[in-house]
Amino acid sequence: MLHRLSLSLRTILLLWFSGLYLRLMLLVTAPLGPRMAEDLGLSATVMGMLTTLPVLMLASGAIAGAWVVARLGVRTTLIFALLLAVAGSIARAGTDGALTLLLATAVMGLGIAAMQTSLPSLVRQWTPGRVALATAIYMNGLLMGEVLAAGLTLPLVLPLTGDSWRLTLMVWSLPGLLVAAALYGMGAPTSRLPRAEQQRHHWLPDFRQPVVWAMGLVVGMSSTLFFGLNAYMANVLQDRGEGHLLASGLLLFNSAQVVASFLALRYAGRWLGQTSPLLTLTLVSIGGTLLFGFGSGWWALWAAFATSLCVGIVLILMVSLPAAMAVADRTAPLAAGMFTIGYALSFGVPLLSGTLVDHTGVANWALAPLLAVALLAVPACAVVGHQYRLARYRTEV
Template identity: 50%
Template sequence: MAQGVKNRFPDLGVLALLWFAGLYMRLPILVAPALSPAIADELALSQTHIGALTTLPVFMLALGALMGSLLIMRLGARNALILALVVVALGSAARGLAHTPTTLLVFSGLMGLGIAVMQPSLPALLPRWLTPTRIALGTACYMNGMLMGEFTGAGLTLPVIMPLTGDSWRATLAVWSLPALLVALALTLPRRDYGEKSTSTQWLPELRDPLMWKLGFLLGGTASLFFGTNAYMASVLEQRGEIERLDTTLFFFNLAQVGASLLMLVMAHRWVARRSPVIASAGISVAAMLGFLLLEGWPGVAFAVTMSFFAGVLLILIVALPPQLADSGHAGRLSAGNFTIGYTLAFFVPLLGGALADVTGNSLAAVWLILAFAAITVPIALRLKLPD
């Protein structure tokens, strides 16, 4: 630990800030599936447009991850995070000003770039703000906030926020987005500095790092399952004649990831950086997705919720590894490479699924393609060089 450590902000306050920052890594994205029917009606969106509304920001997470690594080197992890949050707030709210599909997707892409910078900034910030024994807890904390953002964005938008805004999808986007500016302001408060500052000028990930590629493909598989199913849930349920279940299904589908993050708050110190939990969560999430595709009605919904839960566990296990295995400087680079690979896959796989659904006229085709890709990534977990 560095000499002269600054520590003028309580641990609980730091964990709270990490939680709120994590909230805005997913909340603005997962508002889109709930609002997609209203937006599609007004702007005449195709199935491909509907999929891109959720997955384009995911693609920006891939494109912007390397920019995040560069900004961390230039500005520091805290300042990069603050700048990113401002971009997220303004870009997300600006989607409510769109009057064409193109404008809507441009603002969605800008928002995604902001979130992309947040993703490596948080792992890089953890060793600066927390002692080594609390890094796993810090990861679980901001991931709990992130997954709570998925739940609140997708699960509470239709039953709670839309009635308060007069069923205006434009006003709903503003209500969810602009409070991120307050979080950005609060991030200026902590004065903490554990560990030695990195003097490295390297910001590009090491392309020959096998761990980065393994984690990237595993992240791509689990993110494709979650984002893709969210994006096409309305279309699948409508095809099955179950559209009346959309609100409830989205609510519990995203609540399951909150449950996963709560479990990880307790189990992070036992499961993080171990291979067996990664293998188990990857396998169960794929098996549960198969159950959702094969069964209709509430049994199918139950399998979808199960898939979401274990995909959430897997996501946290993957994201938690870089700050556990690398110092502050390299953790940001490893995370950036991981996110670049994973979210590039998580964009193209569901988008190809949407194109397949448009060609075949079968919404289930999109989700079958996503499942096939996720299943291919499961054996990668067996090759992770981690203790069991």
């Protein structure tokens, strides 16, 4: 049986590389941005959309991903979603203007959204007894994708491709085809439903359930603080005359996510669905954000590190929950609802932060909407913990 192989090396590698391609292709445009802008004549607005558009697609495409899972099964959906994401990423290398570049980016974003919705169901199918650990493995891949894209593109990959941003995109994207082939060769059951049952199958998230909104709000808190502080760290530091600390601050802030993923490998199973860890991590994130905004020097940077570390662990714990709480055929819809709300917040709230900064001229106002979402997430943590206990009780009886 498959669960007996749940933590085999092959399964671990497939989960990790699937997680890697949730972020690698998306974030590689950041270091390549100046070359792309110069070559294609892109405006600053278009360059910003290359980062924000995929986040919007993660929100809008999550429900579509749940629909595909209900029709094709988990593994088949993941394979096709990965192929779609790779195709969109490679298509960016062949674009000749802003419109085609944004269209290719949207296609890639849809593929990634479907991948992100299907992976919690895959974890439940492959590793039913080790949901938290398996989720931590693919989330480690996701976070390493962020680091590899940001850290290796300019010093390593770009020189190997003759300073070509188009070839660099292809170098990062094409190995995704090997991951798709390996997933196909895994031979896991696809859980495709009979045609008559498909018509009755529930694939839409139930937004009437408070737990969906609570989970989405906690995920939104995690993603909003991460994306928001990344986006406005430069403004905050420059506003208080510490622009020289930006490179160190960004390195600390983003490396904390990798530390979080390794800590989650050890503690995720123990903390999964527990109110106290979720609440503590959220409160520390709020405190770290305040200290970063109103502190100075290296103390402020380490406060931002603490925030990034905590929201990274929160995200891993939350992504583990749909597979641990829902019955098999409701895992993807619950994940889709959570991601739709969470990524809608992480798309819209940082935009509100930018509007406040533009109107006030004070960089610290960027933190206000981020902190507002984080404060709303405090009671949501209690709701999530309570609903997890109820779900486990129903499973046991």
